[in-house]
Amino acid sequence: MTGNQVTVNDRRVQRHKLWAHIWNHRYLYGMLVLPVLYYIIFCYWPMYGVQIAFRKYNARLGVWGSPWVGLEYFQEYLLDPYFWKLVRNTLLLNVYSLIFSFPAPILLALLLNEVRSSFFKKFVQSVSYLPHFISTVVVCGMVVNFLANSGPINDVLDSMGFERVQFLMKPEFFRTIYIASGVWQNVGWSSIIYFAAISGVDPQQYEAAIIDGAGRFKQAIHVTLPAIIPTITIMLIMAVGGMMSVGYEKIILLYNGSTYETADVISTYVYRRGIEGGSYSYSTAVGLFQSVIGLLFIWGANKFSATVSENSLW
Numbered sequence: 001m002t003g004n005q006v007t008v009n010d011r012r013v014q015r016h017k018l019w020a021h022i023w024n025h026r027y028l029y030g031m032l033v034l035p036v037l038y039y040i041i042f043c044y045w046p047m048y049g050v051q052i053a054f055r056k057y058n059a060r061l062g063v064w065g066s067p068w069v070g071l072e073y074f075q076e077y078l079l080d081p082y083f084w085k086l087v088r089n090t091l092l093l094n095v096y097s098l099i100f101s102f103p104a105p106i107l108l109a110l111l112l113n114e115v116r117s118s119f120f121k122k123f124v125q126s127v128s129y130l131p132h133f134i135s136t137v138v139v140c141g142m143v144v145n146f147l148a149n150s151g152p153i154n155d156v157l158d159s160m161g162f163e164r165v166q167f168l169m170k171p172e173f174f175r176t177i178y179i180a181s182g183v184w185q186n187v188g189w190s191s192i193i194y195f196a197a198i199s200g201v202d203p204q205q206y207e208a209a210i211i212d213g214a215g216r217f218k219q220a221i222h223v224t225l226p227a228i229i230p231t232i233t234i235m236l237i238m239a240v241g242g243m244m245s246v247g248y249e250k251i252i253l254l255y256n257g258s259t260y261e262t263a264d265v266i267s268t269y270v271y272r273r274g275i276e277g278g279s280y281s282y283s284t285a286v287g288l289f290q291s292v293i294g295l296l297f298i299w300g301a302n303k304f305s306a307t308v309s310e311n312s313l314w
Contacts, residue, residue, distance in 0.1 A: 053285035066281075073285035082269065087244075090265040094243045096179050102239055104187045106232060109194035110220055125195075128188025140253035143181050144168065171262040174255065178263075182250075193235070197228040233311035241298025244290050266290050 022029055048063075053073060055066040077083060108128065115121045131139070146153055147167040154164040167173045201224060209219045248267035255263035266286060274283025298313075306312035 050284065050288055052281050053288045055281060057281040057284075069281075073282045074289060076282065077286050077289060082264075085261075086264060086266045086269050089262060090244055090246055090267075092262075093175060093178060093246050093265060096175055097182065098239055098243075100179050101183050101186070102236065104183050105191035106194055106228075108187055109191045109198060109228075110224060112191075112195075113198050113224060114216055114220060125188065125191075128191070130188070131185040132189035134185070136249050137253060139181060139185055140250060143177060143254065147177065168254065168256065169258045171259045174259045174263045178250070178254065193231060194228055197231040198224055201227040229309075230311045233305055233309065234313060237298060237301045237305055237313055240301035241294055243297050244294045 052063060052066070054068060054070055055063070056069050056072075057063070057066045112121050112124060115124075145151055148154070149164050149166055153167075158164055165173075167177065205223045205227070206219055209223050214222065244266065246265045246267055248265070248271050251263055251265060251268050252271065255268070267290075270283045270286050270290075273279045273286070277283075302313050
């Protein structure tokens with residue numbers, strides 16, 4: 001038997017094993033069909049329209065028929081007087097989220113892991129999960145009602161002798177309101193992944209720590225926390241990758257003309273220019289610029305993590 005025949009036979013055997021493996025696990029692979037279709041339809045197929053950023057898009061001419069203008073819209077955006085304000089506001093909101101929102105679910109998971117009462121633990125978990133399932137529109141409506149001039153918070157301030165404050169009309173309060181409401185809405189749901197990581201910690205490590213005289217606090221610091229560091233690192237890298245993007249829905253529902261100074265971010269600017277203003281090419285260029293910078297952020301964070309530790313996305 002020649003070498004070529006052996007190679008062909010090996011390939012046939014490998015192909016047969018592959019199809020046999022897929023058939024044996026067909027239900028698991030079948031569960032992947034819908035998620036894969038979702039990403040293809042809503043994440044990869046729309047990339048076809050990215051070329052609008054390099055064309056003077058005209059709906060009558062279509063994407064391919066619109067004239068090519070190269071980097072004209074990117075240059076226009078970089079020279080836009082709003083550019084640095086948008087970048088600053090976007091980065092500040094994400095930095096504050098990283099400082100306050102990112103550690104919150106980790107702390108919640110560590111604290112609840114030390115609770116001995118299973119009833120209390122389940123009760124706190126259920127209560128903290130619920131806000132995640134409330135629509136963003138409803139959450140923003142609650143925030144507006146609570147912070148209104150005649151709302152309960154101002155009623156409390158008034159009863160204590162303080163003047164009523166127009167919280168949603170003052171730019172200096174917007175970031176605090178945005179971050180605080182985000183922590184309340186997502187802290188419980190985000191803690192699930194850390195609960196899962198903690199559940200995988202070897203009980204023998206706790207037993208060894210107890211033998212060494214470690215109390216509950218030292219066990220959390222020296223056993224639980226190091227065990228979930230890989231999970232924290234991966235989540236941190238992904239959070240850093242989103243430093244240039246902020247969901248526009250919540251901001252649009254909360255901001256107004258008087259808070260543009262601190263509330264206007266890249267995504268809301270894209271919404272106004274693209275959807276309301278009809279500047280599709282310009283808004284696509286801004287969105288593409290935002291995505292490229294985000295990719296650089298996540299690549300840099302992953303590179304740094306791989307350099308200083310053994311944890312990275314790739």
